[in-house]
Amino acid sequence: MTELINVTEPDKLTDQPEDQDKLTEQLEEQEYIINMGPQHPSTHGVLRLVLSLKGEIVKNIQPHCGYIHRGIEKMCERLTYQQIIHLTDRLDYLSAHHNNEAVCLCVEKALEVEVPERVKYIRTIIDELGRLASHQLWWCSFGMDLGALTAFFYGLRDREKILDIFEETTGSRLLQSYNCPGGLMNDIHPNFQKRVKEFITYFRKKLPEYDELLTGNVILMERTKGVGFLSLEDAISYGVTGPSGRASGFACDVRKHHPYSAYDKAEFKEILYTTGDTFHRYKARIDEMWESMKILEQLIDNIPEGDYSAKMKPVLRLPEGEYYQRVESCRGEFGVYIISDGNKTPYRIKFRSPNFSNLSALNIIARNFKIADLIAIGGSLDLVIPDIDR
Amino acid sequence: MNSIVKYITDVYRAVKSLVTGMKVTGYYFVHPGEIVTQQYPENRKELVMFERFRGxxxxxxxxxxxxxxxxxxxxxxxxxxxxxxxxxxxxxxxxxxxxxxxxxxxxxxxxxxxxxxxxxxxxxxxxxxxxxxxxxxxxxxxxxxxxxxxxxxxxxxxx
Amino acid sequence: MTNDQLKEKITAIEPEAVFSENKQYLTLSIPKEKLFAFAEKLKGSEALKFDFLFNITGVDRQKSLEVVYHLDSSVYRHVLVVKTETTDRENPRIDSVCSIWHTAEFHEREVFELFGIKFNNHPDLRRLLLEDDHVGYPFRKDYVDDNIVQR
Amino acid sequence: MKFDEFRDNDSLELFKKPGGNILLTTIDDIIDWGRSNSIWPLTFATSCCGIEMMATGASRHDFARFGIEVYRASPRQADVIVVAGTIVRKMAPVLKRLYDQMSEPKYVIAMGACAVSGGPFYYNSYSVVRGVEEVIPVDVYIPGCPPRPEALLYGVMQLQRKIKLETMSDPRTADTQRPKKEIDPETDFNNYQFGIR
The missing domain is CATH 3.30.70.3270 (Alpha-Beta Plaits)
Structure with missing residues (x-):
């Protein structure tokens, strides 16, 4: 979709070469507006970007969201806390378990319920498995955005192994709905620990393949190194969290700084880079996969015995007040803010979605880079659109 | 002179990274035992869902x-x-x-x-x-x- | 820093802040006229350094419209909740904090769209989520829509 | 798969057209065979079901075995639109336009609860379209939230069966996509399918 180009006083321009030059000059000075999306393969969903271009250079990006705005927060005001869980799955479907966990932790905090240790461990393990699955999917689609189709098949091949673990224990591949306030829906499957350990040994062999296939590739290097810088000040000011923010040096890992569940019992490194370009956003996620495997290895053998759920009343009424819970989802900091008026439904619930803030920084990251680089930058931010729109 | 050297190193780097990637895909090409594709409509009888699967x-x-x-x-x-x-x-x-x-x-x-x-x-x-x-x-x-x-x-x- | 120490420091820079009870985070409310100056102090002060605004929530309190800011410090890791409210439901106006924390730009656009609170000095106050011809502010408690099937 | 192993065979009977002469039916068979084995989908995914659609196209399940591997980014080159995910009121005009831009014959698969009926967003939501059939006619409904890749493959096989019933003498248009006899669950309780298994 183009904006009408109106050249000042077009009647006076003739076919003379100098006039033609003037016309070209005037045209070059104007910005060319194009629409990207809402149905575009590289926006990873239904995001619409209105770009102002000068030649090939992106001058301004205006994201238009809302193509999947479902009003989940408003719907939640009519649902009980147990029922909310199934809607939070559908916000950021790649970190479904993290979103569930945030709501459950918030409700448990409000009711001052102490969940059994076993629940904490299992939640953390499933969190990390989910993070691995999400980063694998991101790796596939990032490769595909840059034209490496092989990555798509290799990444999803390994992801299926995690989904099998999920399916065996929780009963669903993608949207598990495994958490409930007070604990878990059911206990882990007897095969769970064996399968996770098998997966770690398998994936430790496969992850170096990712590097061989894509990380060292000259095309990827050329397209990502030195492209799309985000400085530390901007990262903090725009609230860019998750691996995208940590690539700029913003130490924002909630697992480390405000630990929840069993993260305080595991040793892991917060991945920090300082450059903040597309390549380091890529690298931060690859490194996070290694760290996730480390956490899994530490916890998987130490799951304590006990109940899989605390005793909860069938109808939960949160005491009047305000509660906030932050968790680290796959794309950054996810937060749940519940305002309760003492009823069985929340008065107001707000989900702080990481992608929403990450998207707001897209304009300053991609500005003054070429339009082809925008694909790489957008891919490296790893946006999930339903999480933005909610 | 410098640009020629750079050009040749660039070509070398590109070919090298390509070969590294091809090595991985080549390995799977000659190892048909690692095929993961399941033949869905044909394997309906063997295809057993997990007992907790929510259908x-x-x-x-x-x-x-x-x-x-x-x-x-x-x-x-x-x-x-x-x-x-x-x-x-x-x-x-x-x-x-x-x-x-x-x-x-x-x-x-x-x-x-x-x-x-x-x-x-x-x-x-x-x-x-x-x-x-x-x-x-x-x-x-x-x-x-x-x-x-x-x-x-x-x-x-x-x- | 504990919440009590934080409370002392904040009272020092803004005596008009009214603190409210919250077990988790230090919560205070501030008149909307003072919000912008107070926010600037929160970010600028070396001892507080609230440089990371992680959440803005609009709340319809029926009598008034409230905006809640969740602030974090990337240096000290302390958290503060700032609230401000306006009783004008017809034409609510609150100062924008966009120039202090850039992330507020999107969050304020969302609050504007869903609650109808206008933010003064916002660089680009447009609709973000709903279609252009949407009537009403859906997150207000008195919003009615024929398309909703109640259950 | 054998005919009897499929579900909803009685609806399929409703689509059957009266036969023509031998030459025409043979040509019909050839065309339908070609069409049903090369349905190219449009890259259209709005939410969760899109991820399962990607998984279907990947190594474990491999869409390509059905001749539908080529995801087209442009609606003009696509034959089937797999509506994978919620459609909200802002997206509905875009979906309609995409559908209109596709060339005949075009098919629609509603994948997942949101596309079939609005699913979890049927009640209390102010912006969700309750089922994609309010916008465009649907050929095959695949319930599930999200359906597993095998379920999508099964849905595609159902679509292939439907394509194989087409004839040249009575070409497919948007009006003929719906079955002649609609079952209204509100009035006709006896037609509920009894879940006997």
Whole structure:
């Protein structure tokens, strides 16, 4: 979709070469507006970007969201806390378990319920498995955005192994709905620990393949190194969290700084880079996969015995007040803010979605880079659109 | 001179990174044992879902065509998206008392999100997840089901 | 830093802040006229350094419209909740904090769209989520829409 | 798969057209065979079901075995639009336009609860379209939230069966996509399919 180009006083321009030059000059000075999306393969969903271009250079990006705005927060005001869980799955479907966990932790905090240790461990393990699955999917689609189709098949091949673990224990591949306030829906499957350990040994062999296939590739290097810088000040000011923010040096890992569940019992490194370009956003996620495997290895053998759920009343009424819970989802900091008026439904619930803030920084990251680089930058931010729109 | 050297190193680097990548794909090319593709319609008999797999909600019946659902409607209240409608009727028992029993347990598969709240909260364990996943149909109304079989009655001893 | 120490420091820079009870985070409310100056102090002060705004929530309190800011410090890791409210439901106006924390730009656009609170000095106050011809503010408690099927 | 192993065969019977002469039916068979084995989908995914659609196209399940591997980014080159995910009121005009831009014959698969009926967003949501059939006619409904890749493959096989019933003498248009006899669950309770298994 183009904006009408109106050249000042077009009647006076003739076919003379100098006039033609003037016309070209005037045209070059104007910005060319194009629409990207809402149905575009590289926006990873239904995001619409209105770009102002000068030649090939992106001058301004205006994201238009809302193509999947479902009003989940408003719907939640009519649902009980147990029922909310199934809607939070559908916000950021790649970190479904993290979103569930945030709501459950918030409700448990409000009711001052102490969940059994076993629940904490299992939640953390499933969190990390989910993070691995999400980063694998991101790796596939990032490769595909840059034209490496092989990555798509290799990444999803390994992801299926995690989904099998999920399916065996929780009963669903993608949207598990495994958490409930007070604990878990059911206990882990007897095969769970064996399968996770098998997966770690398998994936430790496969992850170096990712590097061989894509990380060292000259095309990827050329397209990502030195492209799309985000400085530390901007990262903090725009609230860019998750691996995208940590690539700029913003130490924002909630697992480390405000630990929840069993993260305080595991040793892991917060991945920090300082450059903040597309390549380091890529690298931060690859490194996070290694760290996730480390956490899994530490916890998987130490799951304590006990109940899989605390005793909860069938109808939960949160005491009047305000509660906030932050968790680290796959794309950054996810937060749940519940305002309760003492009823069985929340008065107001707000989900702080990481992608929403990450998207707001897209304009300053991609500005003054070429339009082809925008694909790489957008891919490296790893946006999930339903999480933005909610 | 410098540019020529740079050009040649660039070409070398590009070819090298390409070969590294091809090595991985080449390995899988000559190892057909690592094929992961499953032949879906042909392997239907061997394809067993995990026991916890959530394909649909079913109401198990025993050999005497009896189920455990009392028609209390707790699943209907707990369902977050209204995919369950419980229709119960008043009947007169042998000793002359009036009692509510289940008439139709209507389940909208088209709206179900398989959250499991109905099954978890059911006081008499009347519902269960089924492993069937082949549900694709041509008309939407086929996705609305009545879970209790025709003529079925309440199992003895279930309150 | 504990919440009490934080409370002392904040009272020092803004005596008008009214603290409210919250077990988790230090919560305070501030008149909307003072919000912008107070926010600037929160970010600028070396001892507080609230440089990471992680959440803005609009709340419809029925009598008034409230905006809640969740602030974090990337240096000290302390958290503060700032609230401000306006009783004008017809034409609510609150100062924008966009120039202090850039992330507020999107969050304020969302609050504007869903609650109808206008933010003064916002660089680009447009609709973000709903279609252009949407009437009403859906997150207000008195919002009615014929398309909703109630359950 | 054998005919009897499929579900919803009685709806399929409704689509059957009266036969023509031998030559025409043979040509019909050839065309339908070609069409049904090369349905190219449009890259259209709005939410969760899109991820399962990607998984279907990947190594484990491999869409390509059905001749539908080529995801087209442009609607003009696509034959089937798999509506994978929620459609909200802002997206509905875009979806309609995409559908209109596709060339005949075009098919629609509604994948997942949101596309079939609005699913979890049927009640209380102010912006969700309750089922994609309010916008465009749908050929095959695949329930599930999200349906597993095998379920999508099964849905595609159902679509292939439907394509194989087409004839040249009575070409497919948007009006003929719906079955002649609609079952209304509100009025006709006896037509509920009894879940006997």
């Amino acid at each position: 649909e909600v079913i109401m198990p019946h025993d050999d005497n065509n009896q189920h455990k659902c009392t028609g209390c409607g707790i699943c209907q209240i707990n369902c977050p998206n209204g995919s369950i409608e419980v229709k119960s009727i008043q009947v007169e028992t042998e000793d002359g008392k009036k009692k509510r029993v289940l008439d139709q347990h209507i389940y909208h598969l088209s709206m179900c999100t398989f959250c499991g709240l109905c099954i978890k909260t059911c006081p008499s364990n009347a519902l269960k997840f089924g492993n069937e996943f082949e549900h694709a149909v041509f008309t939407k109304s086929k996705l609305t089901k009545v879970l209790n079989r025709p003529g079925s009655t309440l199992m003895k001893g279930v309150q």
